Amino acid sequence: MVYDNPWGTFLVEARDVLEKAFKLAYPELEVKIQLDKPPSREYGDLSCSACLSLAKKASTNPMEMAEVVLKHTSLKDSSFIEKIVVSKPGYLNIYLKRSLMVGEALKSALTLKDEWGYVKTDKPLRIVIEHTSVNPIHPITIGHARNTFLGDSLARILNARGHSVSKRFYVDDVGGQVALLAYAYKLAGDAILKLDAKPDHAIGRVYTTISALVEIRKLKNRAENLRKSGKYEEARRVEDELSDWIGILSEVEKKNSDVLQTLLNGMKFSDPEEEVREILKAYELGSEQAKQLIRPIVEKCIMGFKETLERVDVSFDFWDWESEIVWSSIVRRVLNRLMKSGCVKFENNVPEFEAGRIAEDPLVRRRLGIPDGFEISSLTLLRADGLTLYPTRDIAYSILKFQNADVVINVVGFDQTLPQIQVRLALYVLGYKEQAENQLHYSYGLVKFPGFKMSSRRGRYITLDHLLDESEARAYMEVSKISPHLSEDERRRIAKSVGVSAVKYSLISVEPSKDVVFDWDRVLDFKRNSAPFIMYSYARAHGITSKIGVESVEEFDPAFLTQPLEEELGLNIAMFPQVFVEASENLSPHTLAMYCNSLATIFNSFYDSHPVIKAEKNVREARLALVEAFKITMRNALKLIGITPVERM
RNA sequence: GGGUCCGUGGCCUAGCUAGGAUAAGGCACCUGCCUCCGGAGCAGGUGAUCCCGGGUUCAAAUCCCGGCGGACCCGCCA
Numbered sequence: 227m228v229y230d231n232p233w234g235t236f237l238v239e240a241r242d243v244l245e246k247a248f249k250l251a252y253p254e255l256e257v258k259i260q261l262d263k264p265p266s267r268e269y270g271d272l273s274c275s276a277c278l279s280l281a282k283k284a285s286t287n288p289m290e291m292a293e294v295v296l297k298h299t300s301l302k303d304s305s306f307i308e309k310i311v312v313s314k315p316g317y318l319n320i321y322l323k324r325s326l327m328v329g330e331a332l333k334s335a336l337t338l339k340d341e342w343g344y345v346k347t348d349k350p351l352r353i354v355i356e357h358t359s360v361n362p363i364h365p366i367t368i369g370h371a372r373n374t375f376l377g378d379s380l381a382r383i384l385n386a387r388g389h390s391v392s393k394r395f396y397v398d399d400v401g402g403q404v405a406l407l408a409y410a411y412k413l414a415g416d417a418i419l420k421l422d423a424k425p426d427h428a429i430g431r432v433y434t435t436i437s438a439l440v441e442i443r444k445l446k447n448r449a450e451n452l453r454k455s456g457k458y459e460e461a462r463r464v465e466d467e468l469s470d471w472i473g474i475l476s477e478v479e480k481k482n483s484d485v486l487q488t489l490l491n492g493m494k495f496s497d498p499e500e501e502v503r504e505i506l507k508a509y510e511l512g513s514e515q516a517k518q519l520i521r522p523i524v525e526k527c528i529m530g531f532k533e534t535l536e537r538v539d540v541s542f543d544f545w546d547w548e549s550e551i552v553w554s555s556i557v558r559r560v561l562n563r564l565m566k567s568g569c570v571k572f573e574n575n576v577p578e579f580e581a582g583r584i585a586e587d588p589l590v591r592r593r594l595g596i597p598d599g600f601e602i603s604s605l606t607l608l609r610a611d612g613l614t615l616y617p618t619r620d621i622a623y624s625i626l627k628f629q630n631a632d633v634v635i636n637v638v639g640f641d642q643t644l645p646q647i648q649v650r651l652a653l654y655v656l657g658y659k660e661q662a663e664n665q666l667h668y669s670y671g672l673v674k675f676p677g678f679k680m681s682s683r684r685g686r687y688i689t690l691d692h693l694l695d696e697s698e699a700r701a702y703m704e705v706s707k708i709s710p711h712l713s714e715d716e717r718r719r720i721a722k723s724v725g726v727s728a729v730k731y732s733l734i735s736v737e738p739s740k741d742v743v744f745d746w747d748r749v750l751d752f753k754r755n756s757a758p759f760i761m762y763s764y765a766r767a768h769g770i771t772s773k774i775g776v777e778s779v780e781e782f783d784p785a786f787l788t789q790p791l792e793e794e795l796g797l798n799i800a801m802f803p804q805v806f807v808e809a810s811e812n813l814s815p816h817t818l819a820m821y822c823n824s825l826a827t828i829f830n831s832f833y834d835s836h837p838v839i840k841a842e843k844n845v846r847e848a849r850l851a852l853v854e855a856f857k858i859t860m861r862n863a864l865k866l867i868g869i870t871p872v873e874r875m
Numbered sequence: 876g877g878g879u880c881c882g883u884g885g886c887c888u889a890g891c892u893a894g895g896a897u898a899a900g901g902c903a904c905c906u907g908c909c910u911c912c913g914g915a916g917c918a919g920g921u922g923a924u925c926c927c928g929g930g931u932u933c934a935a936a937u938c939c940c941g942g943c944g945g946a947c948c949c950g951c952c953a
């Protein structure tokens with residue numbers, strides 16, 4: 227028989243048996259059966275502590291209660307339960323028919339192959355995942371990379387679960403940052419791109435340069451004025467900031483001196499801040515001239531993104547341009563309807579959405595998943611000059627994302643918690659109540675660099691490309707050391723795969739809510755608990771199957787797998803579908819990363835102590851089946867976190 | 876000032892949603908293991924007031940309250 231989730235079947239059987247037994251023994255009690263993993267195998271494979279908490283209600287003691295429940299159990303409808311035993315303070319310990327489980331799991335894995343473990347949901351949904359959405363003014367950095375890998379992994383997981391997933395990238399081409407970049411482009415033209423092979427890297431550098439130039443100019447004036455009016459203390463603070471920016475500029479100058487001159491010359495003839503404002507306004511109003519200035523430079527930056535994303539095997543179904551949303555009438559419609567909702571007040575002649583007022587209703591909070599004490603401030607919807615603001619456009623975008631979706635998952639950093647809540651509240655007020663409930667903020671802690679705060683304006687960041695380069699170089703060294711017999715080409719190919727995987731794994735394997743302090747040594751540590759370690763176990767397994775030939779897996783008798791490590795490996799393979807189900811329900815890629823690591827660890831132990839090729843025929847066939855099932859399981863599990871194992875490394 | 880999140884051996888991390896039996900891994904350190912399917916490995920060892928204090932409970936790393944420390948948010952920036 228082929229099981230799509232053997233361990234899950236065992237869980238259901240155990241729960242059924244105990245539920246029925248409790249009902250027979252204590253019909254008056256409401257019992258919710260929870261099954262745990264016992265601390266060691268001597269206590270069986272599952273344990274139930276219900277008697278410990280219920281004994282008092284049944285006016286008995288836990289031991290006695292467990293004995294009574296045990297007497298009422300019947301195993302006739304279950305195939306995987308070996309026995310149930312009462313132990314110490316009152317546990318019911320369930321023992322699995324281990325070798326049956328191992329045999330069924332191996333057969334199922336070998337039969338289902340690429341589909342093994344991907345248990346389908348009975349409620350398929352249309353799910354939009356918006357992730358990455360890096361502003362097109364600088365390259366993708368290691369800070370964004372966590373977003374990219376988490377989002378991509380979520381998409382892979384939900385897709386494997388049977389949902390219809392679409393991945394969207396929000397191109398934030400409206401706003402001051404892009405306008406500032408466009409201003410530099412206006413002054414220096416295509417020269418800003420010729421500096422570097424990759425357009426996004428060149429653009430990032432120019433963005434820092436123009437930011438510094440404009441900032442320095444502004445701060446100089448301010449400091450002068452402060453000194454003139456005798457505010458020396460304040461002037462000194464401004465001057466400190468000024469010298470900070472001058473430092474940044476001199477850093478950039480080394481690589482950008484010709485462009486810097488052009489920009490400086492251009493700035494003499496105009497007021498930069500005024501020019502930037504003009505560009506911003508013109509673009510939002512849809513002026514052809516502004517489009518011709520902004521679109522090409524943003525497109526170039528996105529080309530750079532796509533190159534990086536291709537490198538890490540991440541793709542998108544839609545690239546949504548923010549400007550398209552502004553130029554369509556959605557934003558205006560949203561504004562008009564919000565105004566009529568009674569939740570907008572005017573402060574200094576500017577409309578503000580009083581998000582906090584709606585959130586006073588505890589019911590609304592519960593529906594939208596807003597913590598009770600969360601303080602929600604108002605949201606300014608328009609600037610005094612009538613131009614839209616980012617959150618306003620984001621509300622409109624949210625509506626757009628729901629056009630063909632039941633659920634929208636926004637992969638957005640923890641620092642955006644408040645605006646994400648404000649958007650949901652706006653949806654609610656606008657009458658999109660269900661959508662407001664089904665818009666999820668998938669939050670994750672920021673990636674920080676020890677020593678300084680990463681800042682894209684200040685050019686203080688590490689690009690994902692750079693990190694990948696380092697990782698690939700490291701991987702290349704390792705491959706060359708261990709497999710010098712492989713061709714140069716193949717070693718390059720392997721290094722690329724291993725290098726990218728190492729970076730992905732290190733960013734995915736940490737629970738999302740935790741901050742990550744970036745550490746070169748840790749990301750490039752290829753020992754245990756890393757992608758290279760996991761991939762290495764796969765390559766070893768492949769070494770065995772390729773030497774024997776996979777065809778011979780057809781016939782095997784799991785009864786020959788009698789060693790504890792064989793059983794352990796088999797059981798862990800059997801658990802994969804259940805691990806997948808839980809990871810997909812909890813949106814938890816890191817659980818899968820941890821699973822891959824422990825599966826690899828167990829395989830390595832097995833590998834070390836139980837030879838396959840040299841074993842006697844029956845044992846060899848059974849072990850070969852185990853190894854092949856391991857490979858299938860590992861491949862399928864790794865795929866969910868965006869990693870493809872290599873056969874040699 | 877208010878709020879949100881995080882706080883687990885020297886360092887990094889899992890476990891917390893759904894409270895249960897000796898708190899699980901990695902790095903570092905120490906001891907063994909390559910005539911044996913690939914040593915990016917394996918076997919073992921040293922090392923923990925689970926931030927602190929209360930509370931709930933037969934039972935708390937896990938739930939509640941109050942502190943402390945760190946990060947972040949509270950913009951006519953995005």
